[in-house]
Amino acid sequence: MTIIRTAVVTGAARGIGAAVAKRLARDGFAVAVVDLDEAAGKPVVAEIEAGGGRALAVGADVADEQAVQAAVDRIATELGEPTVLVNNAGITRDNLLFKMTAEDWDAVMNVHLRGSFLVTRAVQGYMTKAGWGRIVNLSSTSALGNRGQANYAAAKAGLQGFTKTLALELGKFGVTANAIAPGFIETEMTAATAARVGVPFEDFTKAAAAQIPVARTGKPEDIAHAVSFFVGEDAGFVSGQVLYVAGGPKA
């Protein structure tokens, strides 16, 4: 009998998270589609169900300790005890350092770092109990430094340290932890960046593609494919790694 495992994907109502949720459902996981607003996750759940999969939309702010615990409790009861976690929820609050407010700094740290910490802490007990688990954290090429993103770059670099520490602490329980560092992926996040700098998205992606060795920008499915590898049964000896998925060498 094949075991149906439950995966939690945060920020899964759209963009990379939605593509990851759909891919993991296709791979045979029951998927919790976690986002700020439960209603926003419902179309993704409907698509998964229409394809014959199982999914549950759950509303929670990943930076809110009580909301995270309530969400994970609900997922365990209604969908199954989660043994796969993809920490994908993210925001940007870009500005040059001298114009960056403390609120912009805190908001980014809270979602990426505090959020990943809280959800991972809430889920890891199910993984260690099962003697099997897979954690994937969304870093970014911005971890290497990116103008206008002191907050985001620091958070994404921080997630790499977080990932390696999870790999060290949880390895003996059959749990792996890896990070994916995407380059330019076409989502609402990059569309918002284009809008902020006043460039039509089509021109923005064209300019980005000109700098990328494979001569195109990334799609959410490119990241979903890498997640699918890391959470697979056969990837148990791959842990503590950072995979740059950026159409060329980065680190």
Ligand code: NAP
């Ligand atoms: P996106 O289109 O902006 O989607 C992010 C999702 O996360 C949204 O549905 C958003 O909900 C949700 N979210 C934000 N704050 C949350 C919170 N506190 N709790 C729960 N959910 C929350 O972003 P994306 O481009 O798909 O990016 C996904 C991840 O990949 C992020 O971690 C991002 O930093 C990373 N990444 C993206 C790129 C890229 O080029 N796109 C490159 C490198 C890394 P709302 O819609 O309600 O705000």
